[in-house]
Amino acid sequence: MSATTAAPAQTTKTGGLLATIANNARQYGIVGALLIIVVVFQILTGGVLLKPNSFVSLIQQNAYVIILAIGMVMVIIATHIDLSVGSLVAFIGGICALLMERQGVNWGLAILISLLVGLIVGVWQGFWVAYVGIPGFITTLAGMLIFRGLATVLVGESVPITSESFRGIARNYLPNVLGWWGPFDGLTIVLGVACIAAFAWSQLHKRIRAQRVGLVPEPMSLTVIKIVVAALAIGFVTYLLASSGNADQGGTPIMLVIVGVLVLIYNFILTKTVFGRHVYAVGGNRKAAELSGINTRRVDFTLFVHMGFLSAVAAVCMLSRLASATAQAGMEFEMDAIAACFIGGTAVTGGVGTIPGAVVGAFVMGVINQGLSIMGVDTAIVKTIKGLVLLGAVAVDIMSKRKKR
Amino acid sequence: MNDMTPLLEIKDVSKRFEYVEALKSVNLTIGRREVVALVGDNGAGKSTLVKIIAGLCQPTSGGLVVRGEPVRIGDVRDANALGIVSVFQGNELCENLNVAANLFLGRELRTGCGIRDENAMVVRARAVLDTLSSSIQVGRPVASLSVGQRRIIAIAKTLLSEPDLVVLDEPTDSLSVMQTAEVLEYTRRLRAEGRSVIMVCHDLPDVFAVADRIAVLRQGRIIAVHETCETSYEQILAEMAGIVDEDADGRGDESDGVPAGGAVGYRIRVGTSRRLIERRGEQSGLPV
Secondary structure, eight states, X not given: OHHHHHHHHHHHHHOOHHHHHHHTHHHHHHHHHHHHHHHXXXXXXXXXXXXXXXXXXXXXXXXXXXXXXXXXXXHHHTTOOOOOHHHHHHHHHHHHHHHHHTSOOOHHHHHHHHHHHHHXXXXXXXXXXXXXXXXXXXXXXXXXXXXXXXXXXXXSSXXXXXXXXXXXXXXXXXXXXXXXXXXXXXXXXXXXXXXXXXXXXXXXXXXXXXXXXXXXXXXXXXXXXXXXXXXXXXXXXXXXXXXXXXXXXXXXXHHHHHHHHHHHHHHHHHHHBHHHHHHHHHHHOHHHXXXXXXXXXXXXXXXXXXXXXXXXXXXXXXXXXXXXXXXXXXXXXXXXXXXXXXXXXXXXXXXXXXXXXHHHHHHHHHHHHHHHHHTTOOHHHHHHHHHHHHHHHHHHHHHHHHHHO | OOTTSOSEXXXXXXXXXXXOEEEEEEEEEEOTTOEEEEEESTTSSHHHHHHHHHTSSOOSEEEEEETXXXXXXXXXXXXXXXXXXXEOXXXXXXXXXXXXXXHTTTSOOEEETTEEXXXXXXXHHHHHHHHTTOOOOTTSBXXXXXXXXXXXXXXXXXXXXXXXXXXXXXXXXXXXXHHHHHHHHHHHHHHHTTOEEEEEOSOHHHHHHHOSEEEEEETTEEEEEEEXXXXXXXXXHHHHHTOOOTTTTSOTTTSOOOEESOSTTSOEEOOOOHHHHHHHHHHHTOOO
């Protein structure tokens, strides 16, 4: 059978640990860069960066960037951009706050309505981009102005949130159902071990599947290295989380669960579904996608609906964290999300990018932010440094591609 | 459905762009199991005609009839649903995806609920590439393939959807001699499998190598349709250039052509050549 004969012939061509790493230099490079940045700031902050509670606040403070970056990376892969997400965070956050505080709506229902508003806004923007043909840049630039304006009209000065349950979303941890195992939260340790097992299983499963259909799997040594590095990283994070918190509660923050679930779902959509394939196809070569019978308009439309939904999730998280709706909420969030995508290896020209990459990109920005603010560096300087990091990351990407040619 | 019903009839199709009349009352019939080449100088209207068939643009007037039924081909998906697939030069593939992904683009195999069946696609893609005597690996990114290999992938895509009519736009353009041979062989194979092919081609030797009939377009009109075995390079070239009309070519008496509707101001010879008889004979099982 061809499957069995093809495999060894192909292995000799592509095999080798170093060759595989070199081929995926961008992906491994960004993870390496994140590790280096973490180590550097750990030293510069005298070990404060990776203290359990400081790590939890790193996650809680950057959850919104990750949530927005999930949608943004898909939008950018399809060669669009969304500049309106920051304004949407203010607008939808404002609606959510007004529902709870002025209309007396239950906080759960208020969240549902907010998500629905996000979907409707997504439909609105998707319509203009996909069916009228206005470039995403223009449509969402208009959206940025429209929704910031509406947010100001709705919210006025500010609307403080009184619901403790709602405020708990951004502050609380998963309940300590398994008790304390020494100084550690039991549930967090179980979740951490489960994550390591799931990662190892997915990597091994990928190899077996590739071999079964006669494709070249990555070298076994690389798979092992990946699993070991991931196990160490997840293990360390689990240790930090399990020992985080205060006298009342601790362990896994709810925000991390929300972000984790969204990352898993959207990564599945982007890598395993037909829709995900079409997103890459539209970004890689829109004309070819059209000629292949892909409904490119529907792909564009659906992407903006997803982006609207994720903006609403970010709005709810942000509102919970700030405990007050203001018209200025979410200012420049779109820029953070876009920067996270590009630092995480998304191609400027579209067609290339991953959600895990964008998450790593978001963490690079987050760690720099957090590290510099612990060191007491002025926010203006923090901004400058973030800008330089973005420029540097994309420059390295573009130059490495040029070299390959 | 009657097997003698033509696969595709182009009826009185005109296409007007803002200032240009790209097609003027074009009539052409594509039968089953035949390769029809469209030739003509730049701007003759070949591309516009195949775009209309592929669903990429709409005729200003006139229409298409597929298997005896008048149809409206609004987009590529409509065309695919009618069994018409197209390969357009230069726009065939997504560079960021691998070979298997490109082969199945737009008709991905699924396990259900919109989830792709990657295994099945890899296995099937390899099977199709094996039949093409091609050494292309299905897991390779398309960006790493040569022009010829890409063309093969683009054409192999058509095999997967089992179309009745394949539209090839400049299939041999910028290919090496060997690659051209492979593409031409592939075109013959489509015909042998019972499919029809419309190919737009600049290269007359390639046209003469595979086409059963050659339609010459000039200034938006079909000025002649020849059985390949009854015409010559010189005649086609002259017609493309507009030097010769049908009475001056001196070949009018040789063909047993009958005038057929279509090109305004010209006579189209629709011969019943020996070749066609042979093929019909094969099809119907009659002795030739």
